[in-house]
Amino acid sequence: MRKLLVINPNTSASVSARLQTHVQAAAGLHVQVRTVTARFGAPYISDEASYAVAAHATLDAWAAALTGPEGPPHAVLIGCFGDPGLLALRESSPVPVTGLAEAAFIEAARHGRFAIVTGGERWGPMLQRLAQALGYAPLLTGIHTVAPTGAQLAADPAAASALLSHACRDAVRQLGAQTVILGGAGLAGMAAAIQPGLSVPIIDSVLAGAHWALRTHAPPAQRSAPGFDVPWDKLSPELIALGLQRTGPDASSPRGPHH
Numbered sequence: 001m002r003k004l005l006v007i008n009p010n011t012s013a014s015v016s017a018r019l020q021t022h023v024q025a026a027a028g029l030h031v032q033v034r035t036v037t038a039r040f041g042a043p044y045i046s047d048e049a050s051y052a053v054a055a056h057a058t059l060d061a062w063a064a065a066l067t068g069p070e071g072p073p074h075a076v077l078i079g080c081f082g083d084p085g086l087l088a089l090r091e092s093s094p095v096p097v098t099g100l101a102e103a104a105f106i107e108a109a110r111h112g113r114f115a116i117v118t119g120g121e122r123w124g125p126m127l128q129r130l131a132q133a134l135g136y137a138p139l140l141t142g143i144h145t146v147a148p149t150g151a152q153l154a155a156d157p158a159a160a161s162a163l164l165s166h167a168c169r170d171a172v173r174q175l176g177a178q179t180v181i182l183g184g185a186g187l188a189g190m191a192a193a194i195q196p197g198l199s200v201p202i203i204d205s206v207l208a209g210a211h212w213a214l215r216t217h218a219p220p221a222q223r224s225a226p227g228f229d230v231p232w233d234k235l236s237p238e239l240i241a242l243g244l245q246r247t248g249p250d251a252s253s254p255r256g257p258h259h
Contacts, residue, residue: 004213005073006035007061008185009054009080012043012151015185019079019206022188026210035079036065039236044151044186047122051084058085059092063238066226075217077103077209081118081150081183082126087133092228092242096217101127103212104181104205105136111201115177116143117167118184119150127183142175144168150186157190165194172200181205 006023008016020035027033038057042050058078066072076097078086083099090097098106108114116127124143131140144167146153153160164187168180179201182191188206195202232243 001030001032002075002213003032003034003070003073005062005065005076006033006079006209007058007065007076008035008037009041009058009061009078009084010043010045010050011038011041011057013037014154015044015079015151018154018188019185022206023077023079023210023213026207027213031213032070034065034070034073036061039064044149045080045082045084046120046149048126051082051126054080055085055088059089060236060239062089062093063226063236063242066242067238072226075213077213079185079206079209081185081205082123083130090220092223092226093220094223094225095219098209098212100185100205100209101130101183102134104183104203104208105131105134105139107203107208107211108179108181109136109139112178113139113141113176114179114181114203115141115171115175116181116183117146117164117171118143118182119146119148119153119187121145121147141177142171144171144175150184153184153190154186160187161190161193164190165197168194168198168202172198179203181208 006019016035016037024033038061041053041057045054078099081100083101086099124145131137146167171177171180181203183205191202191204227242232240
């Protein structure tokens with residue numbers, strides 16, 4: 001059976017439960033979905049500081065999950081629309097890795113130019129930067145953020161549906177999008193209610209992550225086992241165990257290029 005590890009980079013157990021439910025339902029019975037929660041950080045990622053800490057928390061949760069009795073996963077999905085730690089984890093993992101945002105970008109790009117609708121006003125520039133880094137900026141027509149965070153939207157689904165429906169229609173009318181991404185773990189399942197009132201396809205980022213996990217991906221070429229190419233100091237035991245192990249007289253001097 002294929003094993004998918006989903007990492008919730010924030011500390012909210014309710015978000016982890018939502019991810020587990022929606023990803024498992026979309027992935028089906030032939031995929032074993034295991035969702036783990038960050039051991040430290042913010043209850044909800046909403047600004048640059050919480051995003052930076054979440055990247056560390058993602059690596060830490062991944063390292064801790066590898067020590068569990070379930071065995072190593074066949075793929076890893078970062079369950080945050082913003083993918084904190086994506087490139088670092090991809091560099092360190094022997095199995096394919098993506099996040100909700102990249103998975104949604106991949107799916108949306110098949111339809112042409114796309115817009116993003118999500119909760120939390122500070123996410124705009126952060127997502128623009130991510131799209132640029134992943135090579136999707138030319139297809140991104142714009143980012144429409146609503147003031148409530150994803151957690152606040154999830155707490156009041158009826159109000160959220162009305163607000164997000166209006167935002168999605170604006171994204172199509174004002175930004176000329178050929179598809180709209182509804183981004184955020186907390187917004188999982190809401191796209192289906194909005195789609196009938198929208199003239200273009202709407203993509204649920206959590207379902208996009210599940211769809212990505214169902215596809216066959218070539219294993220990364222650069223690494224056959226999980227690990228990091230640097231030694232760690234004063235991090236979690238699991239991260240330290242995956243760090244570069246050095247012994248001998250030159251142990252205080254890092255190997256490889258100096259930066």
